[in-house]
Amino acid sequence: MTAPQPVFRALADPTRREILRLLAMRPMSVVELAGEFEMTRAAIKKHLTVLQAGGLLTMAPVGRTLVSTLKPDGFQPVFNWLEYFDQFWDDRLHALKTAIEREQNDD
Amino acid sequence: MTAPQPVFRALADPTRREILRLLAMRPMSVVELAGEFEMTRAAIKKHLTVLQAGGLLTMAPVGRTLVSTLKPDGFQPVFNWLEYFDQFWDDRLHALKTAIEREQNDD
DNA sequence: CATAAGAGATACCGAAAGGTATCATTACAA
């Protein structure tokens, strides 16, 4: 079970959430991403580092560009944490969720 | 559609997430909550204010105590935002997420 | 009423976060 703090911290900033939405369309370089915001490449790079620490993307050099790719598995700790609040969602849902959890434990 | 920023910000702090877990058991007063942490009542109160701004709890005076109660609907903007990433999730996780959204939309 | 417990409000502090500027380094392309 991954610690949830890095991913929650990564999601707390609106610029970072927007970066994730852009990366959902396709992998992008730092300069490409910076073109979508009114801030410097250095600032974008910092955000990417935080997102990487949160496990939400991977960065790989391609030639002289650094390409960031969304890592959807990174959202898993968020769902795991939210599951604690099962009790507030109704019985049908609870049954479904415990079934899902059982499946995942079988992996 | 509620803006997601307040709730994401509220979830970014580990103390606040722990407060939510405690409130999931039962409503609690500020002093009661403060007893669970190594910090002053004023600090706890600040966290509660942030959580309230995020729509995750309600605060109501009961006599001379202020009782905080979990507001599970507050998680909905999180799910709404996460929905954008549907395309990347495997079927089991997708089933879990859409089920939660369906339940909450039925309210 | 007197007193203590719970909370509101304000000011303040230190650390972390968001962002810019600058310079060095690397890789492609003409």
Added chain:
DNA sequence: TTGTAATGATACCTTTCGGTATCTCTTATG
């Protein structure tokens, strides 16, 4: 090879955040 585009790294600035201290106000309870 020479220039330029992209990244790396560092230092610095400003704002926000987490937290404490202090004082006041209100409300139970003796």
